[in-house]
Amino acid sequence: MKPRIAWAIGAVLALGLAACHPPPAPSQQAVARTVTVTRVTLRPIAGGIVTSGLLVPRDQVEINPDLSGYRVSKLYVDEGSWVKAGQPLVDMDPSLLQAQFTQQEALANQQKATADQREAEAARVAGLDKQGVMSAEDVQARTYTATTARAGAAAQIAAANEMQTRLQHLTVRAPVSGLVIQRSVNVGDISGGGANPWFVMAEDGQIELNADVPEADFDKIEPGAKATVTLADNATAEGVVRLLSPRVDSTTRLGKVRITLPVRADIRSGGFAKATFTNLTRQTITVPEAAVRYDASGASVMVVGADNKVAQVPVVTGERGGGYVELLSGPPAGTVVVAKAAAQLLPGDYVKADWSDAGQ
Numbered sequence: 001m002k003p004r005i006a007w008a009i010g011a012v013l014a015l016g017l018a019a020c021h022p023p024p025a026p027s028q029q030a031v032a033r034t035v036t037v038t039r040v041t042l043r044p045i046a047g048g049i050v051t052s053g054l055l056v057p058r059d060q061v062e063i064n065p066d067l068s069g070y071r072v073s074k075l076y077v078d079e080g081s082w083v084k085a086g087q088p089l090v091d092m093d094p095s096l097l098q099a100q101f102t103q104q105e106a107l108a109n110q111q112k113a114t115a116d117q118r119e120a121e122a123a124r125v126a127g128l129d130k131q132g133v134m135s136a137e138d139v140q141a142r143t144y145t146a147t148t149a150r151a152g153a154a155a156q157i158a159a160a161n162e163m164q165t166r167l168q169h170l171t172v173r174a175p176v177s178g179l180v181i182q183r184s185v186n187v188g189d190i191s192g193g194g195a196n197p198w199f200v201m202a203e204d205g206q207i208e209l210n211a212d213v214p215e216a217d218f219d220k221i222e223p224g225a226k227a228t229v230t231l232a233d234n235a236t237a238e239g240v241v242r243l244l245s246p247r248v249d250s251t252t253r254l255g256k257v258r259i260t261l262p263v264r265a266d267i268r269s270g271g272f273a274k275a276t277f278t279n280l281t282r283q284t285i286t287v288p289e290a291a292v293r294y295d296a297s298g299a300s301v302m303v304v305g306a307d308n309k310v311a312q313v314p315v316v317t318g319e320r321g322g323g324y325v326e327l328l329s330g331p332p333a334g335t336v337v338v339a340k341a342a343a344q345l346l347p348g349d350y351v352k353a354d355w356s357d358a359g360q
Contacts, residue, residue: 032308032349032350032351032352033344033345033349033350033351033352034351034352034354035338035339035340035345035351035352035353035354036338036339036340036354036356037304037336037337037338037339037351037353037354037355038287038288038291038336038337038339038355039333039334039335039336039337040285040286040287040301040327040330040331040332040333040334040335040337041285041286041287041333041334042283042284042285042286042333043283043284043286043324044281044282044283044284045281045282045284045319045320045321045322045324045326048276048277048278049213049217049220049221049276049277050274050275050276050277051211051212051213051217051257051274051275051277052211052212052272052273052274052275053209053210053211053212053256053257053272053273053275054209054210054270054272054273055208055209055210055261055267055268055269055270055271055272055273056207056208056209056210056269057181057201057202057203057206057207057208057269058202058203058204058206058207058208058242058258058260059176059202059203059204059206060200060201060202060203061175061176061178061200061201061202061203062199062200062201063089063172063174063175063197063198063199063200063201064197064198065090065092065169065172065191065192065198066169066172067092067166067169067170067191067192068191068192068193069190069191069192070092070093070096070097070170070190070191071092071093071188071189071190071191072090072091072092072093072185072186072187072188072189072190072191073091073092073093073187074090074091074187075089075090075186075187076088076090076091077089077180077183077199078180078183079180079181079182079183080179080180080181081179081180082178082179082180082205083174083178083179083180083201084174084177085174085175085176085177086173086174087173087174088171088172088173089172089173089174089180089198089199090171090172090185090198091170091171091172092170092171092172092191093170094167094170097163097166097167097170098167101160101163101164101167104156104159104160104163105160105163107156107159107160108153108156108157108159108160110156111149111152111153111155111156111157112153112156112157114149114152114153115146115149115150115152115153117149118142118145118146118148118149118150119146119149119150121142121146122142122143122145122146172198172199174201176201176203176204177203177204178201178202178203178204178205178206179201179202179205180199180200180201181200181201181202181269182197182199182200183198183199183200184196184197184198184199185198185199202269204263205263206260206261206263207261207263207268207269208242208258208259208260208261209229209239209258209259209261209273209275210256210257210258211256211257211258211259211275212252212255212256212257213254213255213256214253214254214255215248215254215255218244218248218255219282220277220282221241221244221257221277222241222244223241223242223243223244224240224241225240225241225277226238226239226240226241226277227239227240227241227259227275227276227277228275228276228278229259229273229275229276230273230274230275230276231266231267231271231273232271232272232273233266235266237261237262237264237267238262239259239260239261239275240259240260241258241259241260242258242259242260243257243258244256244257244258245257245258257275259275284318284319284326284327285326285327285330285332285333286324286325286326286327287301287324287325287327287337287339288323288324288325288339289320289323289324289325290339290340291337291338291339291340292317292325293343295343297314298314299314299315299317300312300313300314300315301313301315301330301331301337301338302337302345302347303331303335303336303337304336304337304338304351304353307350308350308351308352308353309348309349309350309351310338310345310346310347310348310349310350310351311348312347313330313331314330315327315328315329315330315331316328316329316330336353338351
């Protein structure tokens with residue numbers, strides 16, 4: 001066979017063999033898609049809460065008379081009155097107690113005069129027992145009588161002082177300065193005969209919103225947080241959180257938050273109001289909003305493993321703010337996730353990480 005013909009036949013055979021065994025397909029790693037990635041991070045995120053409750057006095061003061069059985073003779077204040085500490089609120093008829101005090105005062109004066117006389121008699125015989133003029137027993141008896149008389153006088157004076165104190169308590173006075181928000185006493189009433197307090201005051205007129213907050217939102221609020229409070233007539237007031245209740249109701253899973261409000265005539269005890277908290281910033285686990293994909297199974301993120309293979313991990317989202325979304329459950333902080341185009345990937349796909357837009 002001629003050399004040229006043999007070469008041609010060899011070339012044809014080589015081409016045939018090549019057609020029977022095509023070159024191997026490129027690996028999945030070789031055709032991996034380049035995707036933007038980021039990490040699950042702990043960052044501050046702003047959120048909002050709306051809650052409601054009743055308006056109540058910050059410090060409610062109930063006032064009742066100290067004495068029972070006396071008739072009210074005069075009223076000085078009514079509901080809505082502003083009073084100062086020590087200011088008279090009501091007078092009770094003093095005539096009966098005044099007569100008893102006068103009688104007791106007379107008895108005290110009489111006993112004091114008797115004590116003075118007995119002490120003078122004891123002083124005159126002092127030392128006569130040593131001179132033999134009187135026996136020691138007689139001198140001691142005079143001294144004992146004088147001491148007893150002085151003690152009796154002191155007891156009568158104390159009883160008179162007690163009567164005088166009771167007379168002073170016939171005038172019921174305000175224990176603190178503030179606003180009278182309730183009155184249940186009238187002229188002619190007998191003290192000690194009712195179950196309700198005579199007066200209820202809000203100390204310094206300070207009214208607060210006693211709001212109910214779900215247990216899950218308690219960690220989002222702290223003392224000093226600001227809230228916009230909307231009253232029943234749609235008027236608003238700026239409030240500040242003063243107190244977070246240390247307990248949560250075991251049935252409703254709600255806790256109490258006390259919000260201090262300005263002293264205003266339209267903020268009334270017993271009214272209903274709504275509080276709106278905005279710009280509540282707290283540290284939480286977040287990812288960019290574009291990293292969360294949604295399908296029939298719910299929300300999820302595509303986690304990039306050490307082998308550059310992606311896995312779909314379900315998440316529960318919370319507050320949103322600044323382009324980020326809170327992860328209430330999901331991968332921990334530091335996990336690498338696909339930041340963009342996550343919806344175009346399938347679990348098990350290989351990717352090439354692009355950190356250029358990740359803010360790392």
